Amino acid sequence: MKRVLVVGAGIQGLVTAAREHLAKNQVFIVEKRKRIGGRGTSQESFGHQLEHGPHLLLKGGELHKMVKKVSKVKPSLRPIRPNKVLIVGHGELYPINDPKEILNLKMGKDPIREEALRLISGWGQDIPERKQALLKGKLCVVGEGWSGLIGRLASTLEEVGVPIQTGMKITGTYDGGVITSKGMKIEADEVKMCDGSPIGEPVKVSTLDVVLDNRPLKGLHGLIKGDVAILDLAAIHPKKAPGMSHFSCIALSGGVSKIEDLLDERVSGWRSHIITRRENNSITLTDSRGLLSDGMI
Numbered sequence: 192m193k194r195v196l197v198v199g200a201g202i203q204g205l206v207t208a209a210r211e212h213l214a215k216n217q218v219f220i221v222e223k224r225k226r227i228g229g230r231g232t233s234q235e236s237f238g239h240q241l242e243h244g245p246h247l248l249l250k251g252g253e254l255h256k257m258v259k260k261v262s263k264v265k266p267s268l269r270p271i272r273p274n275k276v277l278i279v280g281h282g283e284l285y286p287i288n289d290p291k292e293i294l295n296l297k298m299g300k301d302p303i304r305e306e307a308l309r310l311i312s313g314w315g316q317d318i319p320e321r322k323q324a325l326l327k328g329k330l331c332v333v334g335e336g337w338s339g340l341i342g343r344l345a346s347t348l349e350e351v352g353v354p355i356q357t358g359m360k361i362t363g364t365y366d367g368g369v370i371t372s373k374g375m376k377i378e379a380d381e382v383k384m385c386d387g388s389p390i391g392e393p394v395k396v397s398t399l400d401v402v403l404d405n406r407p408l409k410g411l412h413g414l415i416k417g418d419v420a421i422l423d424l425a426a427i428h429p430k431k432a433p434g435m436s437h438f439s440c441i442a443l444s445g446g447v448s449k450i451e452d453l454l455d456e457r458v459s460g461w462r463s464h465i466i467t468r469r470e471n472n473s474i475t476l477t478d479s480r481g482l483l484s485d486g487m488i
C-alpha cells in the first residue's frame with residue numbers, strides 16, 4: 192500500500208483519488224480553496240445552480256463511467272438535440288427534415304454547420320468523439336449539474352475514508368512529499384498533481400449563465416451565431432428551472448459583452464426577466480492539447 196497525495200480537488204483530482212483508492216492505496220487530497228470542484232463548481236443562487244458556463248457530459252465517457260461506478264443512483268442525463276439548435280441566418284444545426292442539407296454537411300460542403308458542430312461538441316475544439324456523440328444524442332446536460340457529479344465523487348471518497356483537506360495550498364514538492372504555503376511538510380510515497388495547470392497555452396473563453404423567469408426561446412435547445420452559443424438548459428433537462436429559461440452561454444472570443452449582444456439581438460427584453468446570473472470574462476477551457484476532461488480522465 193502506497194501513501195498517495197493528490198493535489199487539487201477538481202474533477203481530475205477526485206477521479207484520480209477514487210482510482211488510487213480502488214488500487215488499494217492510502218489516499219489524501221489537499222485543495223487550496225475552501226470549496227472543492229475547481230472549474231466544475233456551481234454556485235447556488237435563488238434556488239438555481241449556476242455553473243461556470245455550459246458543460247455537456249459525454250455519455251459513456253470516462254467521467255460518466257466513474258460516476259456510475261461509485262453511485263447507487265444513476266445521474267439523470269438528457270441529450271442536447273442538434274436539430275433543436277438554430278444557427279442564426281442558416282437554419283438548424285442538424286436539419287433532419289432536409290436530406291440535401293444533411294448530405295452537404297456530410298460531404299464537408301457546409302462550413303458554417305461544421306463550425307457550429309465544433310462549437311457545441313467541443314466548445315470550439317475539434318474532438319471527433321464528442322462530435323459523433325452530439326449527433327448520436329450522447330452529449331448530455333446533467334440534471335443535478337456538473338457539481339452534482341463532483342458531489343457524488345466527494346461523498347463516495349468520504350464514505351471510504353479518503354480525507355479532503357480544503358484551504359491548504361501546496362507550494363512545493365521534495366523527495367518524499369510536499370510543502371504547504373505555511374511551511375508544513377506532508378510525507379507521501381507518490382504525489383499526483385491535479386491542480387488544473389494547463390499544459391502549453393491555455394485556451395480561454397467567456398461564459399454567462401443566466402436564469403430568466405420566461406421562455407423566450409420556446410423550447411429551442413440553443414442558438415448559435417459565429418463563435419457564440421446560447422444553450423437553454425431548462426429546455427434540454429426538465430429538472431433545470433421548470434417553466435423558465437436557464438441560458439448557459441459561451442463565447443470563444445469577444446468577452447461576455449459579445450454574448451450579451453447576441454441575447455439583445457435574439458431575446459429582446461431578456462434583461463428585465465433576469466432572476467440571477469453568473470459570468471466569467473476569461474476562464475480556461477482547455478490547453479494546447481485541446482481536450483475536455485470527461486472523455487480522457
Ligand SMILES: Cc1cc2nc3c(=O)[nH]c(=O)nc-3n(C[C@H](O)[C@H](O)[C@H](O)COP(=O)(O)OP(=O)(O)OC[C@H]3O[C@@H](n4cnc5c(N)ncnc54)[C@H](O)[C@@H]3O)c2cc1C
Pocket residue numbers: 198199200201202203204221222223224227228229230231243244245246247248249314359360361362385386387388396398441474475476477483484485486
Ligand atoms: C466553459 C467551460 C465549459 C466546459 N465544458 C466541458 C464539457 O462540456 N465537458 C468536459 O469534459 N469538460 C468541460 N470543460 C472543462 C472542464 O471543466 C475541466 O477540464 C475540468 O473542470 C478541469 O478539472 P481539473 O480537476 O483538471 O482542474 P480544475 O477544475 O481547475 O481543478 C484544479 C483544482 O486544484 C486546486 N489547486 C490548484 N493549485 C493548487 C495548489 N497549489 N494546492 C492545492 N490545490 C490547488 C484548484 O483550487 C482547483 O480546485 C469546460 C470548461 C469550461 C471553462
